[in-house]
């Protein structure tokens with residue numbers, strides 16, 4: 001798949017390119033959080049990237065000049081959240097999550113299972129700024145670490161503001177009791193990568209994915225997939241949810257691992273609204 005690197009991408013319309021590669025890039029199947037258009041500079045397809053071998057995270061920046069930030073960025077995600085270093089900020093107001101049952105469609109985009117929202121009705125309010133839920137997807141094991149430990153999985157709910165800035169709400173997933181809301185999606189889990197999303201019948205209960213307690217860690221980071229764009233507001237919920245081992249196993253059978261390793265925190269601060 002490294003051959004993509006050598007194709008003069010500028011010569012190829014995005015549609016042709018997306019048919020060529022196993023690493024799709026269109027409005028419905030690009031995992032990159034909120035980055036679902038062709039390159040603004042070339043109008044072309046992104047290079048193939050993955051989680052192992054020659055196209056694994058340590059090589060992302062070499063695969064495409066559009067991915068440079070993956071190695072040169074100074075505010076990258078995910079990170080290891082050390083409780084000792086988290087700053088309790090009493091001035092932080094609690095986040096507001098205003099989700100209601102909504103129409104969705106599910107797709108295997110070759111990097112993860114992604115669920116696309118078919119309305120613009122689900123709001124996240126962080127520090128007075130409103131973001132609308134666009135899609136959610138999953139990583140195994142978790143991308144963020146808590147005190148150096150991975151959770152079994154991590155859910156990313158990707159939101160966009162009116163001006164186009166991104167906020168990702170992250171929920172850590174531990175093995176335990178079954179999540180009954182998830183079954184509506186997991187009964188349709190697409191094992192093969194596709195360009196076509198599958199509509200999910202009825203409305204999906206988004207709140208069923210969240211823990212009751214919405215206390216969170218907050219920091220400024222990036223997309224965890226190429227092009228690793230920075231300026232992303234991260235909200236990592238302190239409390240995990242539980243899924244059954246069988247539910248986690250169904251995802252693992254399709255994506256045995258799809259997590260970017262933790263990145264240097266540098267001079268960034270992680271705040272908590274406790």
Ligand SMILES: [Zn+2]
Pocket residue numbers: 033137138139156224
């Ligand atoms: Zn993600």
